[in-house]
Amino acid sequence: MSKTINLKLRVWRQASPEQAGKFEDYDAKGISTDASFLEMLDVVNDELERHDIDPIAFDHDCREGICGSCGAVVNGCAHGPESATTLCQLHMRKFKDGDVVIIEPWRANGFPIIKDLVVDRGAFDRIIQAGGYVSIRTGQAPDAHAIPIPKPAADKAMDAAQCIGCGACVAACPNASASLFTAAKINQLALLPQGHPERNRRVVAMVEQMDKEGFGSCSKHYECEAACPKEIKVENITAMNREYRRALIARD
Amino acid sequence: MSATAVLPKRLTSTVARELAVAISGLLLVGFIISHLSANLLIYLGPEYLNAYAENMRSLGPLLVVARAGLLAVFVTHIVLAVQLAKHNRKARSQGYAIETRHGRKGAATRYMLYSGLMLLAFILLHLTDFTLRSHEGPNAMVGGEDLGLYGLVWNFLGNPIRAVFYIVAVCSLGLHLSHAISSVVVTLGWLSENGTKRAELAARAAGIVVALGFSSIPIYILLKTYVLGGHA
Ligand code: HEM
Ligand code: FES
Numbered sequence: 001m002s003k004t005i006n007l008k009l010r011v012w013r014q015a016s017p018e019q020a021g022k023f024e025d026y027d028a029k030g031i032s033t034d035a036s037f038l039e040m041l042d043v044v045n046d047e048l049e050r051h052d053i054d055p056i057a058f059d060h061d062c063r064e065g066i067c068g069s070c071g072a073v074v075n076g077c078a079h080g081p082e083s084a085t086t087l088c089q090l091h092m093r094k095f096k097d098g099d100v101v102i103i104e105p106w107r108a109n110g111f112p113i114i115k116d117l118v119v120d121r122g123a124f125d126r127i128i129q130a131g132g133y134v135s136i137r138t139g140q141a142p143d144a145h146a147i148p149i150p151k152p153a154a155d156k157a158m159d160a161a162q163c164i165g166c167g168a169c170v171a172a173c174p175n176a177s178a179s180l181f182t183a184a185k186i187n188q189l190a191l192l193p194q195g196h197p198e199r200n201r202r203v204v205a206m207v208e209q210m211d212k213e214g215f216g217s218c219s220k221h222y223e224c225e226a227a228c229p230k231e232i233k234v235e236n237i238t239a240m241n242r243e244y245r246r247a248l249i250a251r252d
Numbered sequence: 253m254s255a256t257a258v259l260p261k262r263l264t265s266t267v268a269r270e271l272a273v274a275i276s277g278l279l280l281v282g283f284i285i286s287h288l289s290a291n292l293l294i295y296l297g298p299e300y301l302n303a304y305a306e307n308m309r310s311l312g313p314l315l316v317v318a319r320a321g322l323l324a325v326f327v328t329h330i331v332l333a334v335q336l337a338k339h340n341r342k343a344r345s346q347g348y349a350i351e352t353r354h355g356r357k358g359a360a361t362r363y364m365l366y367s368g369l370m371l372l373a374f375i376l377l378h379l380t381d382f383t384l385r386s387h388e389g390p391n392a393m394v395g396g397e398d399l400g401l402y403g404l405v406w407n408f409l410g411n412p413i414r415a416v417f418y419i420v421a422v423c424s425l426g427l428h429l430s431h432a433i434s435s436v437v438v439t440l441g442w443l444s445e446n447g448t449k450r451a452e453l454a455a456r457a458a459g460i461v462v463a464l465g466f467s468s469i470p471i472y473i474l475l476k477t478y479v480l481g482g483h484a
Pocket of ligand 1: 273277334436439
């Protein structure tokens with residue numbers, strides 16, 4: 001049964017990267033508990049526009065938890081209070097009538113704020129560009145069964161490949177570290193034979209880019225794993241460190 | 253900065269520095285284990301503890317080398333750990349309105365820098381207390397008898413204020429280790445899956461054992477001095 005609730009929102013408003021931001025209070029009235037969090041923001045934005053107030057800017061695309069576009073910190077939780085859930089898949093039945101809901105963007109120097117809740121996650125693209133790929137310079141796609149891959153390795157690689165690059169790991173980390181993202185992207189390749197020829201160069205280049213973007217290092221708080229909507233495991237970071245150790249001894 | 257500029261990049265990344273903190277930390281754990289084992293000789297009486305100290309001193313130049321090595325390990329660990337902590341603090345200039353925690357790690361993880369700095373303060377005092385002080389003379393006298401290093405320890409830890417500080421310090425060592433030992437397996441890329449969680453349990457157990465082992469000594473001395481009387 002659907003019912004409606006009223007909420008008090010406290011939202012981070014920031015007009016541009018240069019301008020200082022601040023929290024503004026808004027009422028979210030008559031919100032269906034069947035609505036998603038983003039739909040709730042849509043309702044609030046309609047109301048704001050009716051009063052000639054600039055709507056709250058937020059990122060979104062698929063709204064079905066697969067693209068990695070959405071995300072905000074809700075009452076201190078990246079993607080809100082529900083575990084293993086993106087913000088677009090968070091439902092308003094998780095809130096009670098009269099709740100105060102504080103909504104902030106991902107906060108990390110590696111993710112500069114563009115507007116309100118929208119941050120620039122270009123740093124993730126640049127980490128991938130640094131080495132998160134397999135170089136194939138010639139020929140056709142080989143037969144799928146031409147390269148044998150042990151089932152456990154394939155499973156783990158697929159788990160790592162679940163990462164949608166939303167940035168919740170960075171947002172939740174006390175060090176604003178991008179280790180879980182970078183590790184997942186390294187590991188999904190390092191686990192597979194196709195990823196082996198470039199593994200040493202890859203881990204060094206991706207870690208270097210991660211540092212260059214201004215993210216912190218991993219102090220093993222494991223807040224990233226708790227926040228990840230795709231339940232990427234910290235053991236990926238263990239694997240990244242193992243790859244790095246290899247690369248330190250390797251000659252290439 | 254200038255000192256690290258000449259090193260190859262792969263040796264100066266955050267991951268490489270974490271690796272150095274972990275390796276130096278593990279070496280320090282090795283030192284802590286041997287130090288605790290030696291300290292427990294106190295329960296066997298003055299002859300045993302003093303003989304151990306004599307043997308160490310008789311190593312001569314070897315002892316100098318060992319001490320220099322230990323100092324280098326400590327300096328590496330502290331300098332890099334503090335550097336990383338500063339780097340990590342800089343990664344988020346604007347904090348959240350509400351800070352919440354959802355991960356399974358607790359206070360030991362959050363307060364690594366502070367338990368570490370507490371250890372640094374303690375180590376400096378500890379060195380001036382026992383290592384840099386003469387092991388004989390007035391400070392070593394117990395009941396009119398010169399008991400050497402044993403007497404020195406007895407007198408210093410018989411002072412309740414000092415004893416309490418020692419106990420607080422070794423508890424912060426226990427706290428430091430109860431995160432550190434679970435962290436190194438990740439930093440060194442050793443375990444995976446269930447191993448990480450098992451290491452967290454082992455780290456906690458190790459932290460408790462180390463804290464209890466070291467603090468038993470001042471507690472024992474206080475008990476003997478103020479309640480039971482006598483020594484050894
Ligand atoms: C004396 C002053 C000390 C300071 C200031 C200090 C500081 C720190 C800090 C801040 C970390 C966290 C590094 C990170 O993950 O970002 C750390 C980790 C660690 N410390 Fe210490 N520490 C000290 C002494 C010790 C001692 C005496 C031991 C061993 C008996 C020790 C063993 C370790 C280990 C094993 C780690 C884990 C490294 C890792 O994260 O993989 N530390 N230390
Ligand atoms: S909008 Fe695509 S994951 Fe949320």
